[in-house]
Amino acid sequence: MKWSTRIGRLFGIDVYVHFTFLLLLAFLGFVTWQRTHDVYAALAGVAFILGLFGCVLLHEFGHALMARRYGIETRDITLLPIGGLARLERMPEHPLQELWVALAGPAVNVVIALVLYAGLAFTGGFLEATNLDVPFDLRAMLQRLMVVNVFLVLFNLLPAFPMDGGRVLRALLATKLGRRRATAIAANVGQAMAIVFGIVGFMSNPFLVFIAIFVYLGAQAEAGMVEMQSALEGLRVRDAMMTRFRTLGADDTLAKATDELLAGSQQDFPVIAEGAPVGILRRNDLVKALGQNRRDTPVSEVMCRECATAEAGSSLKRVVESMHERQCGTIPVVQAGQIVGLLTLENVSEMIMVNAALEQRGQALAHG
Amino acid sequence: MKWSTRIGRLFGIDVYVHFTFLLLLAFLGFVTWQRTHDVYAALAGVAFILGLFGCVLLHEFGHALMARRYGIETRDITLLPIGGLARLERMPEHPLQELWVALAGPAVNVVIALVLYAGLAFTGGFLEATNLDVPFDLRAMLQRLMVVNVFLVLFNLLPAFPMDGGRVLRALLATKLGRRRATAIAANVGQAMAIVFGIVGFMSNPFLVFIAIFVYLGAQAEAGMVEMQSALEGLRVRDAMMTRFRTLGADDTLAKATDELLAGSQQDFPVIAEGAPVGILRRNDLVKALGQNRRDTPVSEVMCRECATAEAGSSLKRVVESMHERQCGTIPVVQAGQIVGLLTLENVSEMIMVNAALEQRGQALAHG
Structure with a gap:
């Protein structure tokens, strides 16, 4: 992707970070510093975001490694301010394969949340929600990370095609209706969800507006792609x-x-x-x-x-x-x-x- | 423009309202109603926005009628949530003409602000700033409208090409450097301003983000257009x-x-x-x-x-x-x-x- 820089390679897949993501980190650090006038608080805020995006990265590797099981390689994984993006060579056309590839991402966050839950539970229990915003407490940070992973699972499983939940929807529909019809329905549902995201985002969180645009255009592009594939069926x-x-x-x-x-x-x-x-x-x-x-x-x-x-x-x-x-x-x-x-x-x-x-x-x- | 509906014709120029503008009105009315549970407060909020966009419309007619003086017709004027847009047949190529056409818009807001100022001053003076948020007071509303017109003048005169102030900048530069070089500089300044708008908007106001995108792309398109014109100079x-x-x-x-x-x-x-x-x-x-x-x-x-x-x-x-x-x-x-x-x-x-x-x-x- 343009404006991205490579930060490493894991399981044979290059990992990139988009320039705007670095901008986001700098911006969040600055805002925290301005609010608290405390460099350590600012660094702790940045560390939390890095932890969060570590979880997003593992989520993407969940997709990539499951796809590899079906013989599909991943070109690269890029971290953007609105989330991660694993560019698979192609999407599995078999519905059940797509289902498992889509579910493998959120499954990783379920595992992370469970591990954090167990670790915190066995080492002294949980903090009250009101005590979570203490910047220097490692336990508070891990507990927030646990909560955020649960949120990631729920958000990603919304049926907003081409997000994970939308792919699950398409895969399930495709077993009954065929891929073309299933994609058309999933894309319509996805675009309707995108409009909701956009309105909610406009009132609360600009990131959600960008996610809305990404979902809306993504649904359109994938629906067009499947339309094209079926229009080419049988031709030489x-x-x-x-x-x-x-x-x-x-x-x-x-x-x-x-x-x-x-x-x-x-x-x-x-x-x-x-x-x-x-x-x-x-x-x-x-x-x-x-x-x-x-x-x-x-x-x-x-x-x-x-x-x-x-x-x-x-x-x-x-x-x-x-x-x-x-x-x-x-x-x-x-x-x-x-x-x-x-x-x-x-x-x-x-x-x-x-x-x-x-x-x-x-x-x-x-x-x- | 797509998704627009014609609301009338003034001075021989069709006036359109973009669908999203109506959405904005409905949305603001709803938000006010939800906050106050008062239908009249909601209607008063909508009335104020209509008054504000009335001023924006007059601003656009300022451009259009000045352009007509130089023999340039205006295709139409459209009201968008981020402001008005007068589509002139072409931009005047003579720097001084562009200067006057650009200044005619803000000049209208200066006149409106002065008229409101005089009207309020001669009929009982001004309210304290803290008393301005009374929804039913006509005087409070007119005083807010006066303030907003001053703001419109200042904002539009920022050198964010292709906004009015940017056109003034280009026109002034063009008298010394020629149109091509002047446009390139004004477009660079405009894009830098757009990035500032984008960052400020992200922290405060989503509308400013849309204005930033509009300015950034607009600067690019106009610079490209002038580059093209000068590349075609002298060819058959x-x-x-x-x-x-x-x-x-x-x-x-x-x-x-x-x-x-x-x-x-x-x-x-x-x-x-x-x-x-x-x-x-x-x-x-x-x-x-x-x-x-x-x-x-x-x-x-x-x-x-x-x-x-x-x-x-x-x-x-x-x-x-x-x-x-x-x-x-x-x-x-x-x-x-x-x-x-x-x-x-x-x-x-x-x-x-x-x-x-x-x-x-x-x-x-x-x-x-």
Whole structure:
């Protein structure tokens, strides 16, 4: 994620902290200091937030390690002021797998709360709620942490898709209704919850407003993703590929590529040697290279070589998923090693729009 | 603006109220009622907010009527919870004109405050500040309104471009440094102010957070716009037009247009009769028509006829401005009545990117 810095690696997963999170720590320390004029109180306040986000981090590892059991790796985990974010390579499509991955996060907080409960109970019992705000008392801090973990469990299990509880809801619905319908319902419930969060947050806590925005947009994006996946079901790459496009030769200069770029609508150009694609020259890479005085450089030095190709007969759904994963917007389509088309995410969504319009027409006829 | 409803027309300018503004009124009324359990207090609270936004509306008319003096019309005025927005057709490019248009808004609030001051002073003097929160006292309400107008003047004159004070700053800088440099500086100052607003708002008032976001993005957008205008200076339409594009005949069916759309990268197609453009078939219009069972309809029934054409030798800057104004992303380019190119905003920004990269290289050489 942009504006994040890596703080370490655990279980083979990189952990990042977002810049705004550090800002939050500094801000809370400052506010506590200003209120109490006591540096130690300020540090104790920061320590508590760090403890809290330690629990959030373990929560995210709960998701990540459960996903690993199902063969799904996690790209990274990022701590934001509004919580943690584990970026799984992909979401498990099987409902029961999604259920367990979603529950593994809150389960970690249940365990933490129980451990703290047992530890405090066996070493002298609990403090009154009114005595919890003492900044220097370790026991008071641990007891607050216990309470906060219970809160984390309850909050995360609210059915606000794509939060954990919302994923549980989707998984349960999906066993009966199928993934597409289940996601649509869970996303609607999630957006309704987000609106409630937003109103409550506006009256009480700005963080909740940001969580509300995150939930609302997240629900929309995931619902769109599932809609897209189901729209691609059964289609082949050749059904969505463009057949009218320009190519470059490996020895063509960037100057020539620039002319091609500006002459038409195409933004990324497959580079061809003997009829077979050897790379893709992307608009951004081209412009960057032009800024480095490389007008006469051959495109082969600037093109992206890692971009895979797709077979014309492959499953469109799987190819589009892998394009999303690699953040590759354009790939060449081949048949018997020769280029026969160009697949872009833009053109795929164009085809989905057209098909949806034609389907709508079909339904109107069926009803009419 | 989306989600807005028209409430009237004044001086020939439509006045809209955004849906969230009505929500705000309902919310404030409800909160007051909940606190006081007094319907009249709630209504008085709403009345005060209406009075306040009446002043905001007059402020916007200050801008609009001053702009009219310089021959610039205002498309509409919208009331949002964070203030008013007068959408001028264009901003005056002459610094002194921008200065007067920017100052005319706060000047209205100065006049309102003076009138209220005089009225209250001549009819019995002022209340103590501690007595101002009496909900039913008209004098108390008018005195609060006077104070709020003074606050509006001060707040609007903060140099938070694109707020009024920021426009004053840009206009003053532009007289010395030119518009491009002045805008870049004013936008940087504005974004710094927005960050301050954001932090202060986070600690005190959520509205200020929204104002901060509005100022930050507004500064970015205006700076980008001026950068673009200066990048287009001296260029002709033919310098930026695409020469490789597909056209449709007026009798072609939508089915054929769909094939063209999906076969390549182009999204909008000029429709040609005897070599001359007669309209543009836009992707959105095409998809909408497909949803209405019109695959066999000729494109001439669905194409946009209002889209102007541009002469290849015209000033690129002026043509791009008019495309932005009409929200037209694609127009045909003609010479002697025949189509010779296609101009899209996408391709124009592509050309700006390329030119900026080449210029950067030129500067590196000059320094090297």
